[in-house]
Amino acid sequence: MSNSIESYVPREELRDTIIGWKNIVEQIVDAYRVRRGLVHGVQKDAIQNAWDARVYKKGKEWKITFELVEQGGRAYFVITDRGTYGLTGRILTKEEMESEEKLPENERWGRFEGLGFLKAPLGGTLGARGRGKFVFVGASKTNTIVYDSLRIDGSYRSGFRYVTRTRSPVWAGDEKKGKSKLIEVTGGVFKPLDVVGTRVIIVDPCEELITDVASGLFMRYIEETWWEIIQKYQAKIIMRARGRQRVAQMPAGFDLPEEDTKKYRVWIKNNKKVSIGKTTFKIRKLHIVNKRSGNVPDDIRGVAMQRGGMKICCIDPPRYIPWEIAKSIYGFITLDQQTEEGLLEAQAEDVEHYSYDFRKTLPNAIRRYIEDEMAKFAKEKLGWRVDARTIRRQMQREAERLALTMINKFAREIGISTGPGGGGGGGGKEWKKIRLQTMQPEFPRKDSLRVNYGESLKNISTCVINDTPDQIVVRFKLFIRRGDQEIKTFDEQDVTLDPSSRSQLFGPFQEDFSQDKYPETGKYIIVARIRSLMSENKGEELDEKRLSVYVEEDPPGRGLFEKCQAVEVEDLKLYPMMGQAILGESKGYIFEYNLAHPAYKAVGEDRSSLAEYLFRLMGYELCRIDLEQEEPRLFTKSYKEKAADALFKMNEIVGLLMFRYYSESA
Amino acid sequence: MAVIVREKRILSGREVVVKIYKSKHLVTRADKEQAEQLDRFLEEKMKEISREMKESGLLKLKGKKGVLKLWYEIGKRLSFISDKNIVPEDDREFIWQALYDHAGDLHPGKSRMNRPKTNYFRYCILIAQFDWDLVKTSDWTSWVEFLDSKRIREDRRIIEWLLRRSKEKPSKEWVEFTKGSRQDWIRKLTKPIRHRFRRRATTELTDEELFSELDDIFNEIYSSCE
Numbered sequence: 099m100s101n102s103i104e105s106y107v108p109r110e111e112l113r114d115t116i117i118g119w120k121n122i123v124e125q126i127v128d129a130y131r132v133r134r135g136l137v138h139g140v141q142k143d144a145i146q147n148a149w150d151a152r153v154y155k156k157g158k159e160w161k162i163t164f165e166l167v168e169q170g171g172r173a174y175f176v177i178t179d180r181g182t183y184g185l186t187g188r189i190l191t192k193e194e195m196e197s198e199e200k201l202p203e204n205e206r207w208g209r210f211e212g213l214g215f216l217k218a219p220l221g222g223t224l225g226a227r228g229r230g231k232f233v234f235v236g237a238s239k240t241n242t243i244v245y246d247s248l249r250i251d252g253s254y255r256s257g258f259r260y261v262t263r264t265r266s267p268v269w270a271g272d273e274k275k276g277k278s279k280l281i282e283v284t285g286g287v288f289k290p291l292d293v294v295g296t297r298v299i300i301v302d303p304c305e306e307l308i309t310d311v312a313s314g315l316f317m318r319y320i321e322e323t324w325w326e327i328i329q330k331y332q333a334k335i336i337m338r339a340r341g342r343q344r345v346a347q348m349p350a351g352f353d354l355p356e357e358d359t360k361k362y363r364v365w366i367k368n369n370k371k372v373s374i375g376k377t378t379f380k381i382r383k384l385h386i387v388n389k390r391s392g393n394v395p396d397d398i399r400g401v402a403m404q405r406g407g408m409k410i411c412c413i414d415p416p417r418y419i420p421w422e423i424a425k426s427i428y429g430f431i432t433l434d435q436q437t438e439e440g441l442l443e444a445q446a447e448d449v450e451h452y453s454y455d456f457r458k459t460l461p462n463a464i465r466r467y468i469e470d471e472m473a474k475f476a477k478e479k480l481g482w483r484v485d486a487r488t489i490r491r492q493m494q495r496e497a498e499r500l501a502l503t504m505i506n507k508f509a510r511e512i513g514i515s516t517g518p519g520g521g522g523g524g525g526g527k528e529w530k531k532i533r534l535q536t537m538q539p540e541f542p543r544k545d546s547l548r549v550n551y552g553e554s555l556k557n558i559s560t561c562v563i564n565d566t567p568d569q570i571v572v573r574f575k576l577f578i579r580r581g582d583q584e585i586k587t588f589d590e591q592d593v594t595l596d597p598s599s600r601s602q603l604f605g606p607f608q609e610d611f612s613q614d615k616y617p618e619t620g621k622y623i624i625v626a627r628i629r630s631l632m633s634e635n636k637g638e639e640l641d642e643k644r645l646s647v648y649v650e651e652d653p654p655g656r657g658l659f660e661k662c663q664a665v666e667v668e669d670l671k672l673y674p675m676m677g678q679a680i681l682g683e684s685k686g687y688i689f690e691y692n693l694a695h696p697a698y699k700a701v702g703e704d705r706s707s708l709a710e711y712l713f714r715l716m717g718y719e720l721c722r723i724d725l726e727q728e729e730p731r732l733f734t735k736s737y738k739e740k741a742a743d744a745l746f747k748m749n750e751i752v753g754l755l756m757f758r759y760y761s762e763s764a
Numbered sequence: 765m766a767v768i769v770r771e772k773r774i775l776s777g778r779e780v781v782v783k784i785y786k787s788k789h790l791v792t793r794a795d796k797e798q799a800e801q802l803d804r805f806l807e808e809k810m811k812e813i814s815r816e817m818k819e820s821g822l823l824k825l826k827g828k829k830g831v832l833k834l835w836y837e838i839g840k841r842l843s844f845i846s847d848k849n850i851v852p853e854d855d856r857e858f859i860w861q862a863l864y865d866h867a868g869d870l871h872p873g874k875s876r877m878n879r880p881k882t883n884y885f886r887y888c889i890l891i892a893q894f895d896w897d898l899v900k901t902s903d904w905t906s907w908v909e910f911l912d913s914k915r916i917r918e919d920r921r922i923i924e925w926l927l928r929r930s931k932e933k934p935s936k937e938w939v940e941f942t943k944g945s946r947q948d949w950i951r952k953l954t955k956p957i958r959h960r961f962r963r964r965a966t967t968e969l970t971d972e973e974l975f976s977e978l979d980d981i982f983n984e985i986y987s988s989c990e
Contacts, residue, residue: 501790573968581853618853620788629968636973637964664766664785664796672775673782693785693796702793709790 127236143230148179166339184249321349374463386429506657559605786858839892902950
């Protein structure tokens, strides 16, 4: 076989894949919706593009204007920047675009017309893959945008894009041709740009955009996202709508005093090298503020992680800090350039620029540092007297899961993790023709399904997809249950869908977990369900998606030990043991501990001591289980014949396990 | 908290009954004490019910034709299970096995004792929610078969339909259908109801739609019986 499969057939017989462009736009828009919403995405991407294209690093002469134009029975949302290079570069052919993935910095027009083309070099700019313009397309009811640019070399070009079901055509024209086309397609509402910069016109903007612009919410989004460039560089961001003009300022409630005052307490760290575990990074500034008088708005609560002048996401105060304090903490962290580049190189930032993947080492270390500093601040300056009982209760709940989690983790590491949950399978499962597409909700912690009291689960959302050639009618329901009991319904409605289409996004919803609403800790399930309302199969369950949420406890760990179970055998002559592993229900073991044993009685007062006790006992049983294997992992085969040596080795292993228990649970 | 259940184990070569403290959490001494208190309460309660059943003569019906009345009366007396102050919700799934442990003369057989949703004591409680006049028109075996259907357990309207058909001016056909043949009528209905709603949630149907479909089922069976 030659290198390329296309050499086997005449070139003219090859066809391009038909792309469902409308769906792609929907998907991109949905990705923004589940974060902060489509409208938030419009401002974030618009300013990001313009800021990236600024001529002067510190934003001299830079300006961006948003304007709602309502004229001739039609609405337009216009984004115009100044002090930028304009959309420089050539109109690239498909072949040129194909030649390399990373387009040169200067080929701004080419990138604006394409999708998925990276900038080169990577660092120093905010955007990445050119998804932003599709947010503009998605914000247009007719999926249409018109744009023009007067470039820094004095040349002019205009263009437009619209999206149909299977096409996303673009048009571009230079100078006279471009100018007359702009006037023509906008019915004379707009004249060609006469100042260097770029203008994007969203034709027929959607209602939510118009509403948020009119209500001032759009401006709040801008201020909350771009406060850093507003403060540092006096960046000019202007909003004009319905005869009113506003210039973006520092967001209300986001005062950043440098010293303690009557109203505020502050915690500042400047230019610091930080080491967390093996990871080292450098911060420019960590600035945390506590508003003494109480609540701060939700959108600024926590510490904003900034990159290149833009807010990416917020780190919430750690869960141990009482809500009374946590609710009034806000601030930001800026990182040195190398650390920012490190985050980009690690591809830790999501493509919409709203979050980091905190499973990755660097963002995880930064988050831990911020959380630690917030806790120090609360203790040292905010009078957080750590209530021993609260912490104790919290620790007990943690400890309860800890014993199982850690012993299973250890067993897994050494390769004896035959327990429940192994195998998996499930490959080759076909998508249902009528199905739900659920978005992954945002948990308080990226790597855990746990939610504590006072915390929220955000962006609970889903949509219905109809891949059949028929119109369908279904009843959609999104709710949370515990066991069989429904706790809350987020949404329930009847949905009619055309052939090969998808519904609107249901949500995003946010659920705040409080002790009042969720008095029982443990597992809850969020269920999205569609049932047929069509006469031929009314009531048939067409699809169901479930997601577990663990309130005030960690999800059960999977592994060698399925669970711990208490037994009581009072006659210690019959059962002198403190505990033992017996075969479980799902290929693993159940560790049974004897409540009649005096050793239990000594530790049974609280869950933390009990957890440690059980961990130790499971450590011994882990050794026994390993020694019984044909190919032991902790022991060598020779130990099977030498009992004394094996016992000594067992002691050593349990010692090692206990060391890890105390060091890792600290 | 925790619920105590009893299981047989071979220890030191001897078969002994051990107490297992079923719980979703580690069992502290405080949990242990509460579990023991609950255990004593259940023991007393089951003894009391057993005594009542013996005195009323109903216990003699066990294993005999009219046993339905016994289970119905037991169900009425077990309604305390749904009281959260007595049995916390987290522990409810374990309580059934504990009831079996203390059942004594009332023990309905081991076959379903580990099934939290379909054990006999739960069914006793379920049928005790209906008027005896309706319940008595069939027998225990048929009721069990009826309640084994998830759809029927989950949609109270199916039982209500039964009630309505039997109480509100029962049609001539209905009277004919139910009289005499006891267990037969409910058994004849159970199967087609289960079959028709095997993949469909009846909860999505309006009252009118559901009752109309149930009437259809009834008419089909009735005409096939003629």
